[in-house]
Amino acid sequence: MKRILIADDAPFMRQMLREIIEPLGYEIVAEAANGFEAAELFALHQPDVVTMDMVMPKGSGVDACRMIRNRFPAAKIVAACTLGQEGLVLEALRAGAANFITKPYQPDVVESVLSWVLEKDEDGVEARPA
Secondary structure, three states: OOEEEEEOOOHHHHHHHHHHHHHHOOEEEEEEOOHHHHHHHHHHHOOOEEEEEOOOOOOOHHHHHHHHHHHOOOOOEEEEEEOOOHHHHHHHHHHOOOEEEEEOOOHHHHHHHHHHHHOEOOOOOEOOOO
């Protein structure tokens, strides 16, 4: 079972993602309310993927992406932001995010992006069956 860390400062957004992700068969290993907590929990749990809100207190999502990717270069991060935040999406991708999802979340998009990210190897190349 693939393990996921959800990072968002809004409890209702974390709950919304949890309600989308858990029925897909993924395990939510932890939830973070800010960027620094996300980096700490990533190090503790080393999940397969982290969904990272870009606008959070105490360390933005971009800061957290950098912290995580500096320590864990193969970390898979999905940036989460609202429509109209294209600049933040680009910053997140430059900081190491593999892909992004937009709020309000659409379950089929979340499922597709998580599946896509999990099928990539550390270099971003599609994993090939053995």
